[in-house]
Amino acid sequence: MTGIILHHYGASPFSEKVRIAFGIKGLAWHSVTIPPAMPKPDLLPLTGGYRKTPVMQIGADVYCDTQIILREIERRHPAPGLFPGLARGLAEGTAFWADHQLFGAAVAVAFGIMGEHMPDAFLEDRSKFSGRPIDRTKLKLQAAVMTGTLRAHLGWIEQALADGRVFLYGDAPSLADLAVYHCVWFVRERAKSDALADYAKLNAWADRMKGFGHGEKIDLTSAAALQIARESEPAPVSGGVAANALGLSAGSRVTVTPDDTGRDPVTGELVALDAQSVTLRRDSPETGVVHVHFPRAGFVLVPAKA
């Protein structure tokens, strides 16, 4: 057993990115199913307010955002690696493009099909989440517009695969494959859209990605996950707080907020900081002391308001 707990739900594309990574690495993991919309009463005590899906917990360490989740999984379970060859930085950059630009287009196309079955309360939740009102009557038009964008972006992937490569950076799957795949999965597998039907190479590649499966999933209740947090100590941090332009040091009270959607601030005491990650110490009756980890890219770190 890995001790990995993934807080997620079945229909979440970003969770699929992590689930397929479990499949590639052949890992066993605990699965806590969380609500797809607010409120999330058993998740927010762990994260300190971050509401997005998925969140990974290992004991009293909580990882917010798939960027840092996959980095931590790679660190703890390095084989087979998600960064074959020398492509690590390129794979991270490609994944960031996919998670932001490509995902936005994929959501619009998928919502054009699935939106009519979504309850008002869910669309209202997603309006608040995205910071933009969602008008049910405009979803089909927006999907038609964004189909062109999606096909332009994924046309690059179809072109890349045209030389016969098996995965984006060679013979083995990387983080980049995972990030592009979860967007394709949302459109192809969840929404059952035919928008990508003629991209033969892309579809063959997506079949290969799907074939990795999800590893071994073991169900766990959210109450049990909170108890595990309470009964665990955060892992020792290494590296401390690197010199930074904000003049922050260990123990500074800081706030970390996503810079795109679900902009809920998390406040805590700074325990570690480097170019790629920031770790806060938080304490609550539900969880005891936890360390909450975020990536730097895609998040805004500032001193907390007094």
Ligand SMILES: N[C@@H](CCC(=O)N[C@@H](CS)C(=O)NCC(=O)O)C(=O)O
């Ligand atoms: N950058 C985040 C994006 C996560 C994200 O946007 N997840 C979607 C679901 S796939 C979400 O949080 N939706 C709202 C919710 O689940 O409450 C990551 O990489 O984890």
